[in-house]
Every structure is written in C-alpha cells, then in structure tokens.
Amino acid sequence: MTDYNEIITTVTPKKKLFDLNLKETFKYKDLISLLVTRTFKARYKQMLLGPIWAVIQPLLTTIVFTVVFGKIANLPTDGAPQFMFYMCGNVLWSYFSTCLNGGANVFTENAYVFSKVYFPRLVSPIANALGNMINFVIQSVIFFGFLAFYVINGTITPTYYLIPLSLLLVLEVTLLSMGIGTLLASLTVKYRDLKMLIAFGIQLWLYATPIAYSSVLVKEKMPQLYNLYMLNPMAPVVEAMRKIYLGVGNINYKYLLISAAVSVAFALIGTAVFNRTEKTFADKI
Amino acid sequence: MQKDSAIEIKGLVKEYRLGQIDSGTLRGDLQSFFARLFKKDDPNIPLLNDQYYSIKNKTHRAIDGVDLTIKKGEAVGLIGINGAGKSTLLKLISRITLPTEGEISYRGRVTSLLEVGTGFSAELTGRENIYMNGAILGMSKEEITSKMDKIIEFSEIGEYIDTPVKRYSSGMYVKLAFAVAAHLDSEILLLDEILAVGDVKFQEKSLKRMDEAANQENKTVIYVSHNMATIRKFCKRCIVLDAGKIIYDGDVESAIEVYTEHKKKEHSADNDLSKLTHRFCPNELVRQVSLTRFKLENCEDCVVNDRKSFSFSVYCNSKKYIENAYFLATFADTANQAVATSFSEAINIKQGENKFSFTLDLSPLKVGTYSINGALVEKSSFDIFSNYDYVEQMCYIDIPQEKEGDFLWSKRYWGVVRLDNLKLGGGNND
Numbered sequence: 001m002t003d004y005n006e007i008i009t010t011v012t013p014k015k016k017l018f019d020l021n022l023k024e025t026f027k028y029k030d031l032i033s034l035l036v037t038r039t040f041k042a043r044y045k046q047m048l049l050g051p052i053w054a055v056i057q058p059l060l061t062t063i064v065f066t067v068v069f070g071k072i073a074n075l076p077t078d079g080a081p082q083f084m085f086y087m088c089g090n091v092l093w094s095y096f097s098t099c100l101n102g103g104a105n106v107f108t109e110n111a112y113v114f115s116k117v118y119f120p121r122l123v124s125p126i127a128n129a130l131g132n133m134i135n136f137v138i139q140s141v142i143f144f145g146f147l148a149f150y151v152i153n154g155t156i157t158p159t160y161y162l163i164p165l166s167l168l169l170v171l172e173v174t175l176l177s178m179g180i181g182t183l184l185a186s187l188t189v190k191y192r193d194l195k196m197l198i199a200f201g202i203q204l205w206l207y208a209t210p211i212a213y214s215s216v217l218v219k220e221k222m223p224q225l226y227n228l229y230m231l232n233p234m235a236p237v238v239e240a241m242r243k244i245y246l247g248v249g250n251i252n253y254k255y256l257l258i259s260a261a262v263s264v265a266f267a268l269i270g271t272a273v274f275n276r277t278e279k280t281f282a283d284k285i
Numbered sequence: 286m287q288k289d290s291a292i293e294i295k296g297l298v299k300e301y302r303l304g305q306i307d308s309g310t311l312r313g314d315l316q317s318f319f320a321r322l323f324k325k326d327d328p329n330i331p332l333l334n335d336q337y338y339s340i341k342n343k344t345h346r347a348i349d350g351v352d353l354t355i356k357k358g359e360a361v362g363l364i365g366i367n368g369a370g371k372s373t374l375l376k377l378i379s380r381i382t383l384p385t386e387g388e389i390s391y392r393g394r395v396t397s398l399l400e401v402g403t404g405f406s407a408e409l410t411g412r413e414n415i416y417m418n419g420a421i422l423g424m425s426k427e428e429i430t431s432k433m434d435k436i437i438e439f440s441e442i443g444e445y446i447d448t449p450v451k452r453y454s455s456g457m458y459v460k461l462a463f464a465v466a467a468h469l470d471s472e473i474l475l476l477d478e479i480l481a482v483g484d485v486k487f488q489e490k491s492l493k494r495m496d497e498a499a500n501q502e503n504k505t506v507i508y509v510s511h512n513m514a515t516i517r518k519f520c521k522r523c524i525v526l527d528a529g530k531i532i533y534d535g536d537v538e539s540a541i542e543v544y545t546e547h548k549k550k551e552h553s554a555d556n557d558l559s560k561l562t563h564r565f566c567p568n569e570l571v572r573q574v575s576l577t578r579f580k581l582e583n584c585e586d587c588v589v590n591d592r593k594s595f596s597f598s599v600y601c602n603s604k605k606y607i608e609n610a611y612f613l614a615t616f617a618d619t620a621n622q623a624v625a626t627s628f629s630e631a632i633n634i635k636q637g638e639n640k641f642s643f644t645l646d647l648s649p650l651k652v653g654t655y656s657i658n659g660a661l662v663e664k665s666s667f668d669i670f671s672n673y674d675y676v677e678q679m680c681y682i683d684i685p686q687e688k689e690g691d692f693l694w695s696k697r698y699w700g701v702v703r704l705d706n707l708k709l710g711g712g713n714n715d
Contacts, residue, residue, distance in 0.1 A: 008286055011380055011389040031420035038417065042408045117397065118380040119421050193312055282382040283301065 025120040035127035036134070054135045055142055058094050062087040069212045078214050078248035081155055084146060088245060089211035089238050091143050095136040095170075096177050096234060097202045102128040103181020104198050107189050107281060114281060121278040122271075125182050129174055136170075147245060157247045166244045169237050172263045176233055179266030186270075186277035209234045214249065233259035286390050291473055291505035292355040292378065297387035299348040299373055299529075347373040348384070349529035357392070357472075360499035360506045362520035362537060364513075364544050369526040371509045375475045378507070393472025396422055407451035411442055411461055414450055418465045432468050439494070440464035441487070460487060467494045474498060477509045495519060513541050554581040556680050558659075565660075565675035574603040574610075574634060574661055574673040579680050582642070588683045589647060596644040601661060601674070607634040610673060612641060615658040616650060617678075623658070624701050625650060634661075649703050651694045652686045 044051050062083060069075050070082035077085035106124045107114070114121065150156040188194045209232060210218070219226045230236055236255040243251045286293055347370045355361055363371050376382050378389055379397035405414050415436055419429035437446050440461045442453075450458060466474070476495070496519060498504040510516055516523060516537060523540030525533040525547070533543040556579045566572055578600035581587060589595055599612060612629040627645050657680045661673040686693060694703070 006392075007394075008390055008392055009380075011377070011384065013384050013386060027423055028420065030424070030426050031417075034413075034417050034420050038406055038409060038413075041413075042406065113421075115381060117421055118395075119423070191314070279383050282376070 021120055021122070025122050025126070028119055028123050031119060032123055032127045032130065035123065036131045039127070039131045040134075051138075054138050058087065058090045058139050059142065061090050061094070065090065065212055075213050075217065078216060078242070080242065080246040080248040081150060084150055084156065084246055085214075085242065085248075086212070087143055087146065088242050089209075091136070091139045092173065092238060092241055093206060093209065093211050093234075094139065095132060096173050097206070098135065099129055099132040099174065099177035100181045100184075101198060101202060102132060103178055104184035104188060104195075106182065106185045107277070108185075108192075108195070121281075122274070125178055125185070125274070128181075129178050133174070156245075158245050159243055159247055162240075162244045162251075166241060169240060172260050173234075173237060175267040176263035179263065179268070179270035182270035182274040183266065186273045189277055189281060205232075205234070208232050210238050215239055216249065230255040231258065233262045235259075286392065287354070289356055290354050291357045291359070291393070292353070292389070292391045292507075294351055294353040294378075294390075295388045297348050297351040297353075297374075297377065297389065298346060298385045299370075299377060299382070300344045300346050300385040302344055346529050348377065351387075351529070351531055353524070353531065353534070355505060355507070357505055358499060358503040359522055360495070360508065360520045362516040362523035362540070363507055363509045363526065364511070364516060364523060364540065365526035366547065368528075370529040371526055372477060373529075374526070375477060375507065375509060378473075379475055391473055394423060394470070395473045395475060396466055396469050396471040397475040397477075405450055405458070405462065408449055410449050411440075411446040411453070412437075414461070415465050418462075419469060422469050422471060424470060428470060432470070436464045436468045439468065439490075456484070463491055467491070467498065472504060474504055474506045475509075476506065492519060513544075516541070554584055554587055554680070556580070558676050558679055561676055561678070563677035565672045572674055573605060574601055574607065576601050576659055576661060576674045576676050576679070579657070579659065579676075581680060581682070584682065586683075587681055588685060590685065592647040592650070592684065592687070594644050595647040596642065597657075597680075598640055598642045599659060601634065601639050601641075603634045603636055603639060606636050607663070607673070609663065610634055611662050611664070611670075612643070613660040613662060614643075614645070615660070616655045617658055618653060618655060618701065624655070647684070650684060651699075651701050651703055652684055652696060653701055654681060654683050656681050 040051070044053065065086035066082045070077065070086065103125050106128060110124055147156065147158070151158065184194060184198055188198075206212075208229070215226075215229070215235060218229050222229075230252065236252055236259045239249055240251045240256055243249050349370075351370075351374065363374065365371050373382075375397060377384050378391070379395050381397075406417060409417065412433070415433065416426065416429050419432075420426075437443070440446075440457075440463075442457055442461055442464075445453070445457065450461070453461070474495075492515065495506060495508075499506045499519075508516070508520060520537055522535065523533075523537040524531055525540050525543050527547060532547070533540050558576050558579055564576075576599060578598075580598045580600075582596040582598060583591065583594075597614075609631045610633070611631060613626055614629075615623050615626040617623045629641070629643060632641060656678040658675070658677045659679045660675040662670040662675075663673065665671045
C-alpha cells in the first residue's frame, strides 16, 4: 500500500498554462469510471425504455431524414442507399453534438460539487467524453449491423484499406468537441446567456455540415462558397467517413488536414482556458 | 517541509474583489463596452446605488497573511466571529479555491466536510454514493470496499443502503455523509460545524469517532465551530482568527477567552462609527454629514430586555446646517438581511457635533441577534431618499426569547416580526 504520508502536496497561486496534472488525473480513474456510470444511471433510470434510447434516437432521426430529405426532397446521396447515407452522418453528428453540449455544461452542472470538494477538474470533461463515447460505440454497433446487411447484399462496398483512418477521425471529432466544449464551459461561467446560444449554435452547425445532404450538392449549387464550406472542420470528416464505410464521394485530404489542425488547436485552447477558469471558478460561481 | 508536520502554511493571502464584477451576461458586457466606447452612460450600473461607486475595484482580504504549522495527529480548533476567514482557510487547504499569495503544503490526503453530503448524487444508492465520495478523495474501489461494512454500520442506515439517497430523510443523509468522511483513509480531516448533525446520540458517537481518528489513528483534524463545548472536548490546540489574521494560537481555554473578549468588543453598547468602512462613502472628506457614534441607552451587554422602550443615541458631525433630515434605523438579521426599518421624524442637523436620542417600541421584533444599520437621509425629488451618510452594522443587539401571550415565539415557522393582532370583523362572521 502507498504510504500517503510521503506524498507532499503544495498549493501555490501560480499555475502554468498547460499544467494538466495528468498524473494526478489518472489517479482518479476510479472516479472517472464512477462518473460515467452515474451519468448513465441518472440518464436512464426511471425511464420507460432505459438505455434503448441510445439506439432509438439516431435510428428515428435517420428514418425522419430518409423520409424528409431522401423521399420528399429527393436529395441525391452520391449513390449510397439513403438510409445508410443519413445514418452514417447522424451517428457521427450525435456523438459530436452530445459531447460538445455535455462539455459546455461541465462547470454549470457541477457548480455545487466543484465549490465544495476538490478533485482534478479535468476529470469531469473526460468522464463526459467517455460517457458519450460509450453511446457512440453502441450506435456504431447498430450502424455496422445495417452495414453488414448492405455489404452482403452487394449494394455497398466500403473502402476497406481506409478503415484505420476512421479511428483517427473519431479521435479528431473527440478532440474538436471536447476543445470547443471546454472552451464554452469556461465562457459560460462568466456569461450565462451563452448556454442558450450553444443549443442554437449546434443546430445551425448541423445545417452547415453534410449530414442531411451531400457536399457534392454544395459544390454544384454554390461553387463560390464551397471552399469556405469545407473549412467547417466537421464537413471533411463526415465526407471521409462516408467514403470509408459507404464507398461513396471522395476524401479531400487538404481540407481533412486543415480540419485536423483546427481540432488540435481547439483542444489546446480549450484546455488552456479550462485551466485558467478552474483556478478561480469557486470564487465566481 | 518538516518531518513531523502535517500542514505548513506560509504567508497565505486570499483576496476577493468587491462589488459586481460584471453584468454576468455577454449581452450586458457588450452593452457596457459600447457605452464606454461612445462615452454614454453604462446601462448596467445599478441606479441609485451610490455604494457601487465606492466599493468598485476594491478588494477584500478574507485571509490576510496566515502562517501556520500543524503537526501530525493534532486536533486543532478554529474559531472566530463570522467573516473572520475560517471557511475560506478550509477552502484553501482543501484546494477548492487557490490562494492569491503564499503557499500551503501538506502531507497525505485531505478530506473536507465543508457541507454534508457534497458529491452525493440523488439518483444513486447509499452504497454507490459511498464509492463516489471515496473516489472523489482519490481512493481506489478496493480500499473503499474494505471499509464498506464499517461505514454502513456507523451510519445506522442498515438495510436502506441500497436505496437511492433521494428517498432518505435528511437525518439519514447527513449520517451517511458523516460516516463516509469519518472512515475515509485521509491523513487530514477538515470539519466545519459538522458535529451538529443527527440526534444527540449520533453526535456523541461522531465526537468519539473524531477523537479516535485524532488520537489513535494519528489523523490530523482541523475543526471549525461556534460551539465552544465541542472545541473544549475535542481539541488540544485552538486558533482564533479575526479579519483573516491569526490573533491567538495556543491552548484551548485561553483561545476561548480571547474569542469571547473579542466577541464582546464587537457587541459593545457604545460604538465609535468613524472607523467603520461598510458605509455610504468611506472617504470622510466627501461626506457632508458623518455618523460618528452609536450608543445603546438602557441595555446590558447589548441584550434588549425591555423591548417596549428600546432607546439609543446617535451622534453625528455635520459640515453645514441641514433641515428636514431623517434618521433611519434598519434592523438586519445575522445574514445581514434587512428585516425592519424605523424612521425618525424630521430632524434639523446643526453645523458641528449633534446628538439625537431616540426611543422605539421594539416589541414586534422577536428573538434573535440583529445588527442595526443607520442612515441619515433627505427626501429628494420624486419622493426618493438620498443618503447623507449610511453605516452598516453600527451595533449588534440580542433580543431574548419572551412569551407571546401563551406561546414561545417560533422563529422557524413565524419569522422574526410579529404584526398587529388579527381582529374579527371586516367581513361576515358566522
């Protein structure tokens, strides 16, 4: 057993910009896992359908998208089956948006606990991301189930050799959503009205991302805006995901690199601002 | 750090900014920014609030240069009047907030029980919450599991341990919270008035447990309380804080003596107001009239025994002759929340020293400790008052419990003011 009497902690006012204290955060791994389970329990307890919600939500959205954008509006889907085309985008988008939204609420939701007990605050956004990642994995399994059906059927041919890249893309989405999330979380401590803006902003962002339509449409109808459009870091990621798993469209590596750089930048800025906010949080809330 | 010390604090300072820092909304801040840009009046500065100008950009030192070494296994009491900085000190040691200056070092882990049941999740069961609380402290699941039976036994929760804590009674809730904290393997324990939880039997058990922790398990305990009896029983060393500074550090009896002396000074019947800074305009040169002294007339130790004729004198110093001013005495509770105000009739203030004696029937005001905030005001246009001078907490008074007809007054259910009796009539009575 560790002799805790040997561990000396020193508290000083100074704090470096990127003093993440990862070692200490890692010591709290049990807390992270408990927080993740707590989120699940709190989310699905006393609910009729419980964890099935994690599955129903993207499934229903996909069905609605298929009917509205596919059947009624008759938007082209680059030759992929409409259902799979929308599901691929929806699963990724729902991971991104829940992760961002949860991250943005870290401070306001934990205000009481943060002002009463100490633990490395980074634990909370990490637990949030992990919790949403579990949801994402469940949804991905459903997606792969449907995918298998279409692949065996012969209607879809995934780009197999690119599948490892998709893991990197998921990592990128995680970094991006956590970065923006923690940045917004720090800002909402000061500006409470940002909270309204976040939900609204995510909704607008959805329309600026090729979830409900293909980016080919943007290229055709508004070529002058296409370059600007692809600077949305989520746009090339969604495109690439569709290329990898559905074998349609193409990967624009230039924009994918830009988007990766933007994501890393957001992750760094988010952590730095989070660190600064954490310091004075208890005095402000 | 020295080998045998558990906590070492050097030159600790915690500063807070006073006043409203910003509007709190992005919209408000942008508004203020553009107003400043175009040299217009900032729409977010509160109207009629002259205090705003005087306290803005001022800082308050909740902890003002504390040096302290606590040895391993010591049980130290921490006392001081409200606002002395006790809770801030605990918050700093437990790393909830960072210091402005100085350094705190400690050996091992710190558990703080600043408020019971923190980190408890309503949806989780008692058992799950024990894990959660332990994890917040940085303990592993195995360590918590090994303590589980002891905690459950101590908490007296029994079979309800697997019920969500939202269904617990408040008594069960605090018992569980205390049981967890008391059994966690931390080397340093910070307690804030915690022993006042549960029934008398549980309180005794808690005290015994704390004593065990400090004396047998060699834990270091810092205990904040207003209850001198528990401090006496439990601590060997006691620190008295005042205005963020340590004014006494040593054996318990002398500490309590220092504390009571100090408290009496705060509760003086005759108060010099010139040094008080919680006022309309702290800069004396700017004020036309200054309240200088406040004296209770027939009170002993600030206890108002004769509420029917409560009387006091107010002294003020004026730079000019003022007609038709009013003196306002506002009574505020211990949280400094105003509960009642009495107006004087119009008074004329002559240039130089003035003394006004007033009497007031305080019988509507019921049991408790109140501070008196005084104001000298004039009626300006639109029937709005404007301050000549305003002083917060000029004096403290204690109103003892008295029988109201056949009842003892119940503050909890009835508040602190007794209105005039209800009279039958006005409608149709059967």
